[in-house]
Amino acid sequence: MRRIRQILIVGLILMASGIGLLFASKSIILKPTITASPLPSPTSTPKPTPTPSPSPLTFAQMNERFGPCAFVPVLMYHHVQNLDQAKAEGHQSLTVGDDYFRQQLVYLRDHGYQVIRTQDLINFFETGTSVPSKSVLLTFDDGYVDFNTTAYPILKEFGYSATVFLSTGLTENPGYLSWNAISDMNNSGLVLFANHTWSHRNVGAENAVVEKEIGTADTQLKEHGLNSPKVFAYPYGFQSDFAETYLAQNGYQLAFTTNPGSTQCKKLRFELPRLRIGNATLTEYGF
Numbered sequence: 352m353r354r355i356r357q358i359l360i361v362g363l364i365l366m367a368s369g370i371g372l373l374f375a376s377k378s379i380i381l382k383p384t385i386t387a388s389p390l391p392s393p394t395s396t397p398k399p400t401p402t403p404s405p406s407p408l409t410f411a412q413m414n415e416r417f418g419p420c421a422f423v424p425v426l427m428y429h430h431v432q433n434l435d436q437a438k439a440e441g442h443q444s445l446t447v448g449d450d451y452f453r454q455q456l457v458y459l460r461d462h463g464y465q466v467i468r469t470q471d472l473i474n475f476f477e478t479g480t481s482v483p484s485k486s487v488l489l490t491f492d493d494g495y496v497d498f499n500t501t502a503y504p505i506l507k508e509f510g511y512s513a514t515v516f517l518s519t520g521l522t523e524n525p526g527y528l529s530w531n532a533i534s535d536m537n538n539s540g541l542v543l544f545a546n547h548t549w550s551h552r553n554v555g556a557e558n559a560v561v562e563k564e565i566g567t568a569d570t571q572l573k574e575h576g577l578n579s580p581k582v583f584a585y586p587y588g589f590q591s592d593f594a595e596t597y598l599a600q601n602g603y604q605l606a607f608t609t610n611p612g613s614t615q616c617k618k619l620r621f622e623l624p625r626l627r628i629g630n631a632t633l634t635e636y637g638f
């Protein structure tokens with residue numbers, strides 16, 4: 352049932368972004384050339400939160416079935432920028448205003464939360480090293496240029512680390528990060544750049560396409576000295592058994608969905624939940 356609903360949602364999203372592309376004036380250049388069907392455009396996609404109902408299992412039940420588990424809210428952002436500018440650029444629905452963002456980090460700091468690294472969650476799964484009881488992870492999808500201009504300077508002020516999921520074929524396009532900016536931020540040690548496919552393709556595509564999408568992004572990240580540890584986020588939140596197997600076989604440690612939830616379990620480490628954060632205080636998200 353959950354799968355069917357996801358397929359329907361992804362279908363709708365693809366239809367909507369296909370229509371969006373017809374009217375899009377901004378051209379997206381992807382390199383290297385791969386023959387591809389029309390690409391979904393992350394910027395024009397109003398991303399509804401696919402809402403398969405959160406697991407009815409308690410933490411203890413999940414821990415027993417899928418554990419070890421840790422309660423770690425993983426905050427998911429896309430654009431962080433001035434909201435008027437986001438509106439003018441047409442991606443308001445994917446944007447958290449810079450003032451809200453700052454307020455959310457202040458809340459984390461003032462309420463004793465610890466921003467951990469993705470590596471810390473991997474260590475918990477691999478070696479059982481515990482994570483602080485009030486841990487959170489910060490993630491940013493797609494690799495928009497405002498991560499560098501707006502989110503990153505604020506993160507630096509707080510000394511908070513983050514993971515950015517890049518669709519590597521979209522880098523260097525208008526509105527997206529450049530490899531130079533990525534390299535500078537990577538050198539700071541605060542940001543992990545990770546795989547979000549090559550062209551922001553959902554992994555419900557044919558197996559050969561999924562391999563090429565994840566594999567090309569893997570190669571491009573590696574060429575730029577990135578992708579360690581290897582983690583992944585599913586474009587549009589859509590996951591598939593084939594993708595999970597492919598990721599596991601290629602050295603990936605974790606994969607994040609857009610399914611809501613904060614209980615992170617080792618046996619479910621290729622379909623970890625996240626919280627999509629919007630323009631509100633974190634108390635609205637259960638903090």
Ligand SMILES: [Zn+2]
Pocket residue numbers: 393492493547551585586587
């Ligand atoms: Zn995305």
